Amino acid sequence: MKISTPKLVYQMLALGGLCLLLALSMNAQVQTQTDTTTTGKSTEVNVERGQVVLVDGNDLVVKMDDGSIRHIPNVPESARATVDGKEVGIHDLKPGMKLEHTITTTSTERQITTVQSVTGKVWHVTPPTTVILTLEDGTNQKFTIPKGQKFNVNGQTVDAWGLKKGMKISATKVVEVPETVISHQKTLTGTMPPPPPPDLPLLIVLVQHVPAPAAAEPEMAANELPKTGTVLPLIGLLGLAFTGVSFGIRLLRRA
DSSP: OOOOHHHHHHHHHHHHHHHHHHHHHHHHHEEEEEEEEEEEEEEEEEEEEEEEEEEETTEEEEEETTSOEEEEOSOOTTOOEEETTEEEOGGGOOTTOEEEEEEEEEEEEEEEEEEEEEEEEEEEEETTTEEEEEOTTSOEEEEEOOTTOOEEETTEEEOGGGOOTTOEEEEEEEEEEEEEEEEEEEEEEEEOOOOOOOOOOOOOOOOOOOOOOOOOOOOOOTTOOOTTOOSHHHHHHHHHHHHHHHHHHHHHHHO
């Protein structure tokens, strides 16, 4: 049998509406509500300081305050630092810049409470683990019975062993799960290196060693002998003359 296109579309829409109605009915029978309560919060701030040593492409080398050298490879182009109030990237960093990396870690303690409620008629029960309920829309759904779960049967509270086929029951499951949410906030700030000192004029001092003038020799008196002459030859001549005279007198006496 051939079905026209408009009729086929109407059937598909009707089937989709039926599925949606069943889903809404199912949601009406099994309801889940989740609440989140903050139970505590703590904040930790960690500050790291260093000085830029080298920038090579996207590689950064920083000397930390403790003297260690830290190599940070492949710094992304999107990374930004605030230097003297101006936002800069990796290629704007220069050796000598002071950087300060602040990491703020916030830990939030939360309590997540999930409440699940279900209402239906017992179709089959396997205590103490599972129960199959017939919901109001006529569908059957299998549920796992949590340990210690209690059921409300006509105003009375029973456990899984007290369930019987045909009983109309309602149950509420409450699950509380603690959770810790950790978030990090990172900021990078810096300062430019101090400007180099201004160029000072070059002062060249020439020191010339001038030899001291020679001491003037004193003028020689006219009657003074030169320093190279002495009286020894004169004394020798006198001695020789006296010897000759003495020898002559001795000869005369003998004659």
